[in-house]
Amino acid sequence: MTNKDARTPASVQDDMSQEAGKSIGWHKAYVEGSRPDLRVPVRQVHLTNGQSVTLYDTSGPYTDPLVDTDVRRGLPPFRENWIIARGDTEEYAGRPVRPEDDGIKHTSPRGGLRNLDAVFPGRPRQPRRGRSGQAVTQLAYARRGEITPEMEYVAVRENVSPEVVREEIAAGRAVLPANVNHPEIEPMIIGKRFLVKVNANIGNSAVTSSIEEEVEKMTWATHWGADTVMDLSTGRNIHTTREWVLRNSPVPIGTVPLYQALEKVDGRAEELTWEIYKDTVIEQAEQGVDYMTVHAGVRLPYVPLTANRKTGIVSRGGSIMAAWCLAHHKESFLYENFEELCEILAAYDVTYSLGDGLRPGSIADANDEAQFAELRTLGELNRIAKRFNVQTMIEGPGHVPMHKIKENIDLQQEICDEAPFYTLGPLTTDIAPAYDHITSGIGAAMIAWWGTAMLCYVTPKEHLGLPNRDDVKTGVITYKIAAHAADLAKGHPGAQEWDDALSDARFEFRWEDQFNLALDPDTAREFHDETLPAEPAKTAHFCSMCGPKFCSMKISQDIRREHGGSRGEIEEGMAQKSKEFAASGNRVYLPIAD
């Protein structure tokens, strides 16, 4: 399966199952909550010693052989009953979908390019919103003391009490992004008291990509562990691509509505208006987008602060808004209309991701006046959003050298009342295009340890091109490493059990268990087989690094066997054991082949 195959989205699912099937040694299981329709998926790894390890699972129904998935139909809307049961939302006719939603002008000669077959064929639905402008958000529920099924679901997932989940959401320290129009998702939570999360970006551009590639990247990203996915499409078929992605995504979907709004004015930033933007937000909220990046912190007075930067404004959203402010010499229409925007988001439970449009794009620009001026505005906007019961997280940089990272999270937590921080890396150096998953993985691990709640991945293609399927996988795996390293450093309860299980398997030469417990079992197995392909090597008590004649792990096992027990026993028994060891032939290792 390559990216070059021209295929319909329908074929994605089969390939995914096949991929999943390759990873033997684990199966999808469910932990039941307090009600039969609350079943939380986990990845159950079966070890050869009869034990099993339970891991967090983001792969959705695709890895459950008992669920018959079909990307043309979409995932089952299992959360729908919970939403309906609350009785505070209503279905309504909704905004009609227009050709320009997909970038097609009635007058455009290019209208014919649109691939009508691509329209999502799944179940017809009407959008839903809060009755008479009610805030139907998890924040509103948490504040009035209600524990929703969504909260209980994430409590099971995170192995904490539902009350902890409710408290963190109520305090604004965590968000549970779950648009009432996206009932397909498996609820998840983003907050510093919980496991660090990873977002994967997908999306076409004017230059490249297709709908099926984007749907495939979404399922592929969640297969490897992405907790949320942002659809950053900027080319054709934006609306339709998003529909396919939303209906098939088991994780919350984020967008930057400004990108689509810009397409509607044919790329002319200065022609953007609050009305066009607002219409786009409603369009996306009706489709079910769970969180939206809003660059309302890019204010007119901050634009000149970027003039003497090394790399100016590198955020697309930030530069669109800067261009708009520049053209009209007016305050940002997002900033000016923020309260109205809050009312809209509250009606669908769309979560804010307040964008850092002025984030540094180079080491030289890190932590400068422009960046922190915007951060202070984000703190102000966060407080407004909370007044409207809108869940809010704050986006962060960018390019930041290691010694300036901590200041970012500390300031953000202070200024934004501990709202979840959601950072892109940060990249700790500019010198390694093609390896920015690594330059940024370093910064991501550190900032997550210090309190960032979600990390936006960076792929090897950053700065160079759009990620393909392999890049998406590399980006997700790198960021899962950063997130887990942070979970360990934060002392997250239970995080080390995974490391311990894998290290036990390593020490005991249980190669198959080591592979199955690995973040990427396929590649671990493949690398091992490159040097020692024979099947017996998988049960051999040695590996290719030392070979059969000498093995340090084996010696350690001998030491443990001889010295296991309390320190007293160990010291006492040493001389005796030494004699026995000599008597047994003085072999630290009996070669199995020579």
Place this chain on the structure above:
Amino acid sequence: MTNKDARTPASVQDDMSQEAGKSIGWHKAYVEGSRPDLRVPVRQVHLTNGQSVTLYDTSGPYTDPLVDTDVRRGLPPFRENWIIARGDTEEYAGRPVRPEDDGIKHTSPRGGLRNLDAVFPGRPRQPRRGRSGQAVTQLAYARRGEITPEMEYVAVRENVSPEVVREEIAAGRAVLPANVNHPEIEPMIIGKRFLVKVNANIGNSAVTSSIEEEVEKMTWATHWGADTVMDLSTGRNIHTTREWVLRNSPVPIGTVPLYQALEKVDGRAEELTWEIYKDTVIEQAEQGVDYMTVHAGVRLPYVPLTANRKTGIVSRGGSIMAAWCLAHHKESFLYENFEELCEILAAYDVTYSLGDGLRPGSIADANDEAQFAELRTLGELNRIAKRFNVQTMIEGPGHVPMHKIKENIDLQQEICDEAPFYTLGPLTTDIAPAYDHITSGIGAAMIAWWGTAMLCYVTPKEHLGLPNRDDVKTGVITYKIAAHAADLAKGHPGAQEWDDALSDARFEFRWEDQFNLALDPDTAREFHDETLPAEPAKTAHFCSMCGPKFCSMKISQDIRREHGGSRGEIEEGMAQKSKEFAASGNRVYLPIAD
């Protein structure tokens, strides 16, 4: 060129030149010191704007088209005159090379396996050592106030004064590994006041690899930036492989003599003796090994401390010594004979790398009693080595979660009188076999920021197999990123110039400059071309991420053009500029293709 090709070492060089030739846009240049034979190589990157950037270069004469290199002859021994001129060394007959040095027993039926063609055919030479046991070390010279040509060489390389180099070496805070029998190397320095260095491990094992592969990996590793290379061979032809590697290496070579000593006793740790070990050290010192890992800190009383660890002893050297102590119930022969060993090393200027045989092999074992007990002994041995004028660095872990990393470097610096710390990663989680270059790159960057002087790379094959050529490159690049990120965070003078040059190129759409300044120009170019292969795209003022219609960098350039200057001017001119901008057609970007 693949690893599977069966080729003689002679062909390596040609391929390397070809590889080097692919990276256009830079050339090898030399900075002259105070004497004509002191020429320090640099990588001069030529930018399309007429400027150039000078980068540190480790690739040796292989990337100089004016030098006629031949791996069968070896590199020119350009440092020989400096050594002879000091007049404190003498040539002598040396220890005869024996078949068992290559793992061949006279009585062994397998003796015939040895490939005699593999014997290094280059210039015949006699070994050299300090006259009548004199310490001919850079430490001895530095202490008596002498600035050697080697010290001046590294001063030019590091862009500091020679006196700083001398002071740091004299204080034991830096080492300049340079065996008098390795005159081919381009001197380099390891210490926290200098650029963070990267070591790459190569070496065959009983299971795999050949001499030519190892020589190729060495040149390949230095091509991508390895500052030193350790030959960790454990299989056949250890002596001969090392000879080829040494005679062709432009960087210092490190070894673990214990590995070869163990081969001489056919893998039976308990049959090791001080005499066999000492003989092996002399054999390797005569060949020119620049630094040796010595696991003299694995003392008898510490062995039981590892019994209840999750992964016991994971260092090969550590477990050999533990097995020996266990078998004899005696104190380590390395610890007991450490002073005699110091005398030998001082006579050749071999630098100690005091091994951390009890380093943790899993997150669970990090910073435990066994590890720190050994560290305290290394502090003691460091002081003894200094008495004998032997340059000394200290090895560090291993597997350490982020929150426990700083304690490692802080304790090491305190206990070991600021001797250079040389760490393996550390790996910040155990869960990602096949990605341990990344799990460890995170820890490496952090510990280097906090003071580690040299990082031992980890490749994607760690825990799974021996690295091939691609793995070596990935490991080196990952660690160059970690090292440079640390140089930035430490505020190393001049480090940020590289980032700034690349970010300038990025901001100004000088794609070719961006590639040529990249740590890996080939891959950066390849990734860009995947999406936009056409030659015009390399000069285009956009990239595949946003496409031609909208580009944030372009908008930033507009802002700079309109608002460049002081804050006052900027604010003043804003309304005016806004009008002009509107008058000019309100285009934030004029599409070059649509």
